Amino acid sequence: MSVELPPVCDAVLLGEASIQLRVAELGAQIAEDFADKDLRLITVLKGGLFFLADLSRAVDGPLAIDFLAVSPYAPGQGGVVRMTKDLSDDIEGAHVVLVEDVVDTGLTVNYVLSLLKGHSPASLSVCALLDKPSRRIAEVPIHYRGFTLPDRFLVGYGLDLGGRYRNLRFIATLRDEAVLS
Ligand code: PRP
Secondary structure, X not given: OOOOOOOOEEEEEEOHHHHHHHHHHHHHHHHHHOOOOOEEEEEEEOOOHHHHHHHHHHOOOOOEEEEEEXXXXXXXXXXXXXXXXXXXXXXXXXXEEEEEEEEXXXXXXXXXXXXXXXXXXXXXXXXXXXXXXXXXOOOOOOOEEEEEOOOOOEEEOOEOEOOEOOOOOOEEEEOHHHHHO
16 A cells, blocks of 8 residues: 555655655755754654654764644634643753654744743754645744655645545645645
C-alpha cells in the first residue's frame, strides 16, 4: 500500500527519494543551528508524525520530541483552533522547533506558536515540509521549508483523505472525483 499509487490518486508530486533528500538537508541545517542546545522537536498530531519521525533521525545530535493535538472549532467560527492534547514535557528555556507537514491557512501554526510562546522557550522556530502560500490567512514565520507548492489537495507522508493514505511514502495529487466526493 505504501509504495503503490492508490486509485484515488492522480500522480506522484513528490517521490520518496525527493522527500528524503530534502528531509536530510533540513535535518543537517537544524543540527548545525542547534548544536549543543537543548533541542526539542514538537509536532501537531496526526499529520506531522511521519515528517517528525524522519526529520528527528536526520538531525545528528541529541534532541527530544513531543506532541500536541489541536482541532478546529466548528465551521463558521472563524477557523479558530483549540488544543485537545497538551505537551508532555516542560519547554521553558529549551530551543523548540515546531515541525509541521503542511502550512496551509497558517491558522494552526499561528495558534500553536502563541501557545508555545506562553511556555517561555529559549527560542521558537517553525519547520514545515510543505508550504502552500496561496492559501494563507494568518502570516506565520517559516524558518525551515521543504517545498513550496500550489494549492492542490494532496495525500501521503502524513497528509490524509478522510484519515487514510497518511502512510504513503510519497506525496500525491488526488483525482478530481476523489476531491469532490
Ligand atoms: C493539517 C496539518 C496542519 C494543518 C495545516 O492538519 O497537519 O496541522 O492542517 O493547516 P492550516 O495551515 O490551514 O491550519 P489537520 O487539521 O488536517 O489534521 P491532521 O494533522 O490530523 O491531518
